[in-house]
Every structure is written in C-alpha cells, then in structure tokens.
Amino acid sequence: MATFSTNEFKSGMKLMIDGSPCSIIENEFVKPGKGQAFNRVKLRNLKTGRVIEKTYKSGESVEAADVMDTEMQYLYTDGDAWYFMDPNTYEQIGADATAVGDNIKWLKEQDMCEVTLWNGVPIAITPPNFVILEVTETDPGLRGDTSGGGGKPATCNTGAVVRVPLFIEEGELIKVDTRTGEYVGREKK
C-alpha cells in the first residue's frame, strides 16, 4: 500500500482520509524554530466535495488514494447510469447518480468530460468549462433588446436552467460557463 509522508505533501496529491479519497488543496508547513513541526492541510473529499482541515504532526505517513482523472467522452444514459468512453481504448464505463451529481445538467452527448476514477470506479464528473446548449423553452423575447439587462430563465436541452438576455429565443444555441452556471454568449447554428 503506497503512502506519502507529510514532507511529500503538495496540492493535488490524492490521499485516503477517514476512508474517503481526498485531494490536497493547500498544505501549510508550520514549525516553531525550536519545536515540533506540523502540516496544516486543507483537503477536498472527492466524493462529497466537502472541504476539511487537518493538522498532521510532521513525519506522519498517510495512505495514498488510487485516484485518476481521465478525459472521457459522454455517450448516453439509461436512467441508472451515465456512460463514458475512453477515446483511446474505446472502453466504456458507467457512473452512478452520486458521481454525476449536480453536473447532470451539463452533460451533453459527445462532450469530453473529466472523469475521476477511484480504484477504477467513477466518483466524480467534471464537465467542460464551457458547453453549448440548445434553448428548448423560454418566454418570447423582445426583439431589438440587446442590452442583456434583466434577463429571463431559459430551459436547455440538458435540463439546465440558465439566465439569458431577453433577446434569446427557443431553438437558439447558447454558450454557458459550467463553473458559474452563467450565460456567456450566443452561438451560431
């Protein structure tokens, strides 16, 4: 079983903490000039997204988590699982609803996503930073209004509801930033 010592800690490192795979966000080395050194570590639980803080006595070892981030293409869902394909091996893998989480609303067939695998099983999905979605439902717009002020909700083909400018109409394509959920611009068909 691979382990990391606290003096190997760095951000991005994947560790097993209390039975869950976590990723180091921040590692602060704290050492009194004449005394015991500590590592204050901020970690993200990769399954829940929750951020925790721990203080390790320096020199401690922590079990490594077998976690890999892989670029995969989203294919389809059968309602129970969301299927992704490795573009190099064509191998397909199903992620459950917990792994997909809120990102379900950004999943568009053919898009490349980052799939986080823990012991080979998907535990989290990161959609592309920008996705292009089709507006399937929105109130009729006001022609000529290009100010973008105010705005209105629009439902997209993936189920996502995005605040869009008043001039956007049903059937149009829009670009959305998945990190903020905000409308970025209109796309040509």
Add this chain to the structure above:
Amino acid sequence: MTDWQPTASIEMLKKRARLLSRLRAFFADRDVFEVQTPVLSHAGNTDPALESFIIQEHEDAQHRVEPLFLNTSPEFAMKRLLAAGSGSIYQIGPVFRRDECGVKHNPEFTMLEWYRLDFDHHALMGEVNALLRYVAEDELKLERSLFYSYRDAMREFAAIDPFTADIADLEKLAKDAGLEVVGMDNASKDDWLHLVMSHLVEKNLPEDSPVFIYDFPASQAALARIRPDNPPVAERFELYLNGMELANGFHELIDATEQQQRFLNEQQLRKQNGQTGIPADTNLLAALKAGLPECAGVAIGVDRLLMVLSGATHINEVVAFPFDRA
C-alpha cells in the same frame, strides 16, 4: 522548460540589499562587529527539532569517510569567539535546515545572529525592538510593542495556563478550537504546547504590533539558562510580528556541565525518535569550560523580516532562487 529565472522581483532584491545595509549600519553604530564563521563544520546540531544536511563524501587524511554538517545556525562557532574574548559580535549568513519547506520556510535561509556581553534577555529584547524599528523605517508602520511572559501570552490568547495544564487539557483546547490533529498519540506536553502556540496563540496576536514572548517552560530551554523560579523558566524569548515568528533569543547558558548534559539529553531524544545520531560539538564544550562571558544572543530570520516589512506572503517572493530552483 527550466526555471532559471528568479522568483523574487529585482525591486525586491534591491529592498533586500537595503535591509542588509541598514542592519550593518545598526551594529556599526553600536560597536558590535561582524564576524564570519564556517558554514560547513565537523560538528552538527543535536537539537531534535532540527535536521541537518549531512555531507558524507568527505575523506579525512587517513581516507576515512567522515560526515560534515552544513550549519543550522552559527551559534556554536560564535560562542567560541566570545569565549576567546571577541566582545559583542554579529553575523549575517546562510543556514541550512533539511525538510523545512513552505510558505515561510526555505531549507537554506539567511540568519542574522548577534551576541551582547552582559545583556540579559530583557535587555536584548529591547535591542531587538530598536533594530526592528530602525529597519522598518517607512516600509511598515509599527504599533506599540507588546511584552508577555509565555504564561501570560498563553492565558491571554489561548485561555490556558501552560504550567498547570496537562496533555488532556491541551488536547481538549485544540479540539474545542476546531483543530483535527493527526499523529499526536505519543506526543509530549511540549509538542502540544507547540501546537497551541503555532495554531492558536500566533493567529490571535494583534496586527502590526511586535509581540515579545519571554520566560519559556524549562523543558523548552534549548540553549538558554534556566531561572529557578517556581515553576522554573527558561530565560528565552521569541518575537512575533504579523503571524510570523521572527526571532529567538537566549540569556545564554554558560555552564559547560549543564550544556554537556543537554547535549546528552538531546542525543537520547534523537535516538528515541529514530532520528540520525549527531555527535556533540566538543569545541563548544571546551570553549564553555574555558569560560563563556555572561551574554545574551538572538537569531533573526532575515528573509522573514523582509517578508514582514514588504508585505510578501511567500518566502519565494524575497529570495532570488528558492530551494527548488537552487
């Protein structure tokens, strides 16, 4: 791609040069003279809190491989000069501490260390305060300096009495403060006190006020003399400014027998901890036997001082080439 470029700006390096010349001017005004002692030494530092860089390739005249140590501090060699009658001296130079890497740590850093004859730790705190205000100039507007005994600082900023509290009390204090601590099952009371000091007290100290903390628990004496109060305290001080531990000073232990005993205790502790064995510095012990004058000494991290003065948040901003680019 190689990281050949400095991490500090040229402007910062000029600030560094200015700081170094101000430090030298401060001591020139006070008739404390600058010395240079070896960076590479046959003797190491037995302090269990420090790990030395050890060079194993050196062969002596009989072709035996003997270890050499990059110094973790110039204190032993400077005390030999004091015993030889140097009078008050200072040194600015590189020191090396393995495994110390982080926002406020670089394994190689610059230390200012000085010794004053006939000063005790209170007199030296006064001089450190004067030096700090001298180099701060217009760079940093300092508030009033605060002086707390270790006991009072712990009471004031962590609401605990370090002398009467036991490990269970300290553990509870850390837990109540929301700290999740790992690996402290076999920790000593001093380990817990270090945790409380670095995680709770330091963070609660007032901003822009130099804070001096003095009279440490006797168990944390290092090279300071112990005053037989009840409880006994080590005549040692530290200076904190804006969350940074800047200086550590001692009313120096001058008793050779006690120094030898402390080396032995440290070596024993290193053995218990499974750390590399380090031979005691016999030259220092010989110098103490010959007679070290009454004095107080202090070390200041120059890189950290520059960080505080310039508002830098990472040590890489103030050193030209940090360890990973060295």
